[in-house]
Amino acid sequence: MPRRAPTVLLVVGFAVLLGWYAIYTQRVIAELRREAARSGLMSARVFRALSDPSEGASTAALLDLAQHIREIGVPVVVTDPHGVPRDTANIPFVAPLDGPQMREYVHTLDAQNPPVAESGIGTVHFGNTPLVRGLRVIPVLQGILLAFLLAFGVFTLLTRAHVEREKVWAGMARESAHQLGTPLSSLSGWLELLRSRTPEGAASPVLDHMQSDLDRLERVAHRFERIGRPSRAQTVNAGDLVERVAAYFRARVPSLAHTVTVSTQLGDGDLTVEGDAVLLEWAVEALAKNAIDALAGRGGQVTLSAHALPEGGVRLRVADDGPGVARELRKEIFRPGFSTKARGWGIGLSLARRIVEESHGGRLVLVSADRGATFDIILPRWS
Secondary structure (H helix, E strand, O other): OOOOHHHHHHHHHHHHHHHHHHHHHHHHHHHHHHHHHHHHHHHHHHHHOOOOOOOOOHHHHHHHHHHHHHHHOOOOOEEOOOEEEEEEEOOOOOOOOOOHHHHHHHHHHHHHHHEEEHHHHHEEEOOHHHHHHHHOOHHHHHHHHHHHHHHHHHHHHHHHHHHHHHHHHHHHHHHHHHHHHHHHHHHHHHHHHHHHHHOOOOOHHHHHHHHHHHHHHHHHHHHHHHHHOOOOOEEEHHHHHHHHHHHHHHHHOOOOOOOOOEEEEOOOOOOOEEEEEHHHHHHHHHHHHEEEEHOOOOEEEEEEEEEEOOOOOOOEEEEEEOOOOHHHHHOOOOOOOEEEEOOOOOOOOHHHHHHHHHHHHHEEEEEOOOOOOEEEEEEOOOH
């Protein structure tokens, strides 16, 4: 998921909840106004009936009151002196008056409001209006909104701290690349001077290795310059990339005691992907370096491979036959700063995952293997 996705989801969720809260409160306000209007009309009718001396005026007032109760939606159950239900209004179900469901509902209404008893006549059991039930939701909504605000505040602080760390890391990397530029230029000049003063063939292999290491340092400095910048979109041949990384390490791994063998396997099909060759090579080198370090003191085999996937894209694999990764550590190895080596910095795997997933839309995973550790880089053909 893109890094901005959680922020967008949180903002959208808060906006939707806030909009719903605003609409809901407006509906509650409108219902309060209707309730006030109905109450005023009922009071006027009752007072008019009380002031009317004609026969039947009081009965009409009672009927008016009963009708008003039905209109405002108050659930009512009227029971006789023996507690047997005799009449109902606004009951949310259909059941016989003398049934157990109705008797149980009487207890529910009594829990909401105290019943009104009239000696010798019966008891009126009544509940809350829909408006009251709706008002109870508002504190819940306010609590949810407050929780959203707190979550958004905490998320903003954490994101800001993360961004600040990213800026510091990118700035330090670029400054390191800048500082390396001068000594690298000097070393290049000294190397050319050595070539000019050394007889042909006398120390050519040594100078060639020195030149290779110098080129390597220049590539590393160039990589540091790329940190924090958008990745380039160029056609990259994954097979050539694997061969370059393998050739570099093949000349530098132990070849006498505890021999480490670096081999490559290239599959058939189109192995080109769209990406940044400099960054992708860095990611593969980080995996290969980890594999070689895992074989230190014992020797073994490191295999780098590239295969086209049937669904499209390319799989780069770095596998070794070393001790592997303990099960309890598999969820920790990609965390920045985590390392099983005494002097490890714990940034190789986390940097590789960042390059693959955030810059190229791919996946870097540790896959199950019978022996050793196997890492797969899955890259889409075109991002």
